[in-house]
Amino acid sequence: MLGLLGFYEELDSHPGQPSGFLCDAVRPLGEPDEADLVAYLDGGHVLIDVMEAGHDALTGTPHRHSLGCPSLVTDGTWLWRQDFPHYVETHHVQLPEAFIAHVRSLNYQMPALITARFAPHYNETVPLVGWASAAPWRSTATVLEPGHREVTSKAAFEAKLLAQQRDRPHGSWTKRRKPRRTQG
Secondary structure, eight states: OOEEESOOGGGOSSSOOTTOOHHHHOOSSOOTTHHHHHHHHHTSEEEEOOOOBOOOTTTOOOOTTOBTTTOEEEOSSEEEETTHHHHHHHHOOOOOHHHHHHHHHTTTOOOOEEHHHHHHHHHHHGGGGTOTTSOOOOOSOSEEOOOOOOOOOHHHHHHHHHHHHHHSTTSOTTSOOOOOOOOO
């Protein structure tokens, strides 16, 4: 079975999530190598790509993984939601020591997925995180090399969000503006 990361009660409507409560995992500071751990999580293999959007479960604000947040990502040993790196870098959620040791032993490099070894673990684990209807793992490739994924950095996302707020400070784009006064 794959190790599970970030499947919190606050992120799902089904009770009994394997990671417990997100609010209990929050810490004031992260690991010294937190940026490398986040980059590793960001570089995982996307297994199931979901186009659902969401917000930070603790603050209600959008974040860089808001689009596709419940998508499933793996390194072949661990399984996590696509928005899990956000909670690590923003709220410094506690990571299992076994995961930290695993990533450090790989020197923060995402490994290739060996299909024959990975498929049984996928088929056993995915139903446990609410994906009982997911099809069994089928891949024609024997090895899946990690590909480069464009992931917006937290700083770039926040800068873009700030620029949008500056462009439209008093409401949404759908709300009509108050008419300008004309001098006459």
